Each structure stands twice: as C-alpha cells, then as structure tokens.
Amino acid sequence: MTKYTLIFSLLILFSCKNKPADKPNLAVENQISKKKTITFPSKDGLPITADIYNSKNTFISILLCHQAGYSKGEYIDTAVQLTKLGYSVMAIDQRSGNAVNNIKNRTKLAASKKGLGVTYLDAKQDIEAAIDYIYKQNEGRKILLVGSSYSASLALLIGVNNSKIKAVAAFSPGEYFKGIDINKSISTYKKPVFVTSSLNESESVKTLIDKIDSNFSTHFIPKVKGIHGSRALWKTTEGYETYWSSFNSFLTSVK
Template sequence: MKHICTLFLMFFVCYTYSQQTITYKATDGINITADFYKANGSDQFIILFHQAGWSRGEYKEIAPKLNALDYNCLAVDQRSGGAVNGVQNETNAMAKKKGKKTEFVDAFQDLEASIAYVKETYHPKKLVIWGSSYSSSLVLKYVGEYPDGINGVLSFSPGEYFEDKKFITKSASHIKIPVFITSAQNEKKSWSTIYDAIPSTKKHFFLPKTKGNHGSRALWAKFSDHDEYWQAVKSFLETI
C-alpha cells in the first residue's frame, strides 16, 4: 500500500503542471530568464528567487511540489548567481556580457521586474514571493517598501548580507503582511534582529529539530529533515 501511495504521489506531481522557460526585461534592459511552472486551473502564484552563486535550478524539485499545492510558480534567474542542478544562470551571463554589475544588491531590480511581470501578465488572485539566502533578504526588503498586491512572503536564511548592516532591518520594520522565516538551526542569530523588527501580527518562524540547511535547498528530498520544513511551509501557506 505504501508503494502504491508513493507511485500515486509521483504521478500527481508529474502531471498537474507544465514547465516552460521564458524571458522578460529588467528596467535596465537586461533579459531575465525564468522557468514558469503552470498549475492547471490555478490563479495563485509564487515567485521563487535563488541563493548566491546559483540559478533557477534551485527550484527544479520544489516548484512541482508547490504546483501540487495549487500554486503557479516562476523560478527566476537573478543577475547575481551561477549554476546549480545542471541549470546555468542565463540572466547572470547576460548581465556580464552587457557589463552590468552583479552584486547582491544589483539583483533587487530583477525582483522588481519579476513581480511586475507576473502582476501584469497573469493577474494572480493571490501572489506570494519567496527568497533563498541573499534573495530571502531582498524579498523582505521588497515587501517592506512595496507591499501592495503581495499576500505573503517566505524567507529562507535571511541576513544582513549587504554593506549597510541595517539595509534589510530598516525595510522589515514596515512589513505588515504575513511573513515566514526559516533557516538552519545555527543561523537564527543572523535574522533574529530582522524578525524582531517586523511589526506584522502574522509573522512566523520555523527552526528544525535537526541542524537543518541553508536556504531553500532545505526542502530537497535528499535531506532527511526536509519533511519538517515542508510541513512548516504548508502550514504557513494555509494561513494566507
């Protein structure tokens, strides 16, 4: 019976979505590459941003599972990144070719463009943004400054990764929407000040019983504690 249930879950995840790679422009003209994972019949959306040195490939395993939770997903290549899971960061390559800066802070415009693109193209009934490592800080900055039209934010291993060590905390002090923060066990000190600054009455955090993992990869099935993280994510999404 357990084997049958596993096969059914695999079938469900594989056949409730379709994937295509798309491009759209940032305000400085750079083409942003992203993978659109469509959840059939859904008007809910999650935009997924990757961690440092990586690409949209961080979400190859995660996005289909979010589709199964009835969310369309857009996994974005930011200009600050590299490659992971066999997926090269095309936005980073384009930015370098055009002589653009590719530091963490430079990727904020890619978040802005991605969110604007989804709003204008898909008109989602519910829109959630999600970041990993440095981008998990940038999504908190975004919702602190531009909360309109965003229903929730998930932040995996945020911190003050920028020259201004209050860059994120200052913006977080204006967040009013539902917030979820998680990380490895030993990373809480990196984001506790940010979390404390958030005035939202709908903020939540999760720490695993194990040592856990950095960023969104905590949800990858290769890690024995991934189910703990997934349950926390699902519980948060149900509150939005």
C-alpha cells in the same frame, strides 16, 4: 487446419489485438508539460530567464528567487511539489548567481556579456521586474514572494512596501548588504512573513526579524541541523519534511 487449431489461432489473434499497449508515465509527462521557459526584460532591459510551472491552469501566485551562486535550478523539485499543492509558480534567474543542478544562470550570462553589475543589490531590479510581470499576467492578483539567502533579504526589503506582494517567505535571510540595515528596514511589516534557516542560523534570523510585529511573523526553527537557504526543502536535507510542513501551513494561511 483442424477445427481446434483454427479456434486456438483465433484466440491468439484476438488476445494480441486487445492487449493494452504500454502506457506512458503520465505523471512524468504532466510534470514536463507544466514547465515553460520564458524571458522578459528587467528594469534596465536585461533579459531575465524564468521557468513557469503551471498547476491546473491557475494564475501564477508564487515567485521563487534563488541564493548566491545559483540559478532557477534551485527550485526544480520544489516548484513541482508546489504545483502538486495547487500553486502555479515562477522561478527566475537573477543576475547575481551562477548554476545549480546542471542549470546555468542565463540572466547572469547575459549581464556579464553586457558588462552589467552582478552584485546582490544589482539583482533587486530583476526581482522587482518579475513581480511586475506576474502581476500583469495574473490580472492584478497579489503574490507570495520567496527568497533564499541573499534573495531572502531582498524579498524582505521589497515586500515591506510593495502593494503587489501579499506575503513573504524568507529562507536564511541575513544582513548581507553593506549600508543597509535589514532589521530596521523591515520593522514596519504589516503583512505575513515566514522565515526559517538552518539550526545554527536561527538565532541571527530571530534577531533580524525581532522588530516585526509578532502577529505578522512566523519563525520556523528546525530541531535538526537543517541547511542554508531553500535547500531546506530538498529531499536530500535531513528534516526536509518538517520544513515543508511548516511552509505549507503558512501557504495555506495566506491563500
């Protein structure tokens, strides 16, 4: 081996040893590591399945509740976005639902197996149990309650008198419950309320909250068609950026 051949070989060996290895996608790994699936009992003992998305080891400050026929999968992207904004959140499966984004509603499956009711109002106790669970976990800090469609109305009903709730965000609430007048029931709100919906639902939503003191309510009306429920925050929804802008402004105001 000549002197020049030896030098060339050493250079190749040195460069191979110092070539950086392919780096993992830390953003993806961090998203996955932030999510943890748990169960805890509802008020009647039914196991509730929930996903917790942590941000910087902060306390859970937002509870996310899904719409009819869905599961906690409604929030798989929304929850991640909220962690990027600095919030730790929990999304639950209520017993009234089914599946979305290939995520089955385990609470519904457990309720059906036990022969328990799975109506909208049956799910109210699941949301209340989740509030109590978070309140205990975060050492008595009040939380923001987020609802979508029927759970938006439940969120408004629960939040009006629940001292553990500091504010409510309701995506497409309505008069969904027989024998309960939501408009009248929420008229005494003295805490911040954010409501929004699709454009064609905006008038009915406006009527629903017209008894709430305007000092406490924020009603975002999209300029585009929009969509029903918290899917308004999905990237597949036209104008989702405007929904997020208004929602984020509300979140900032109630920190």
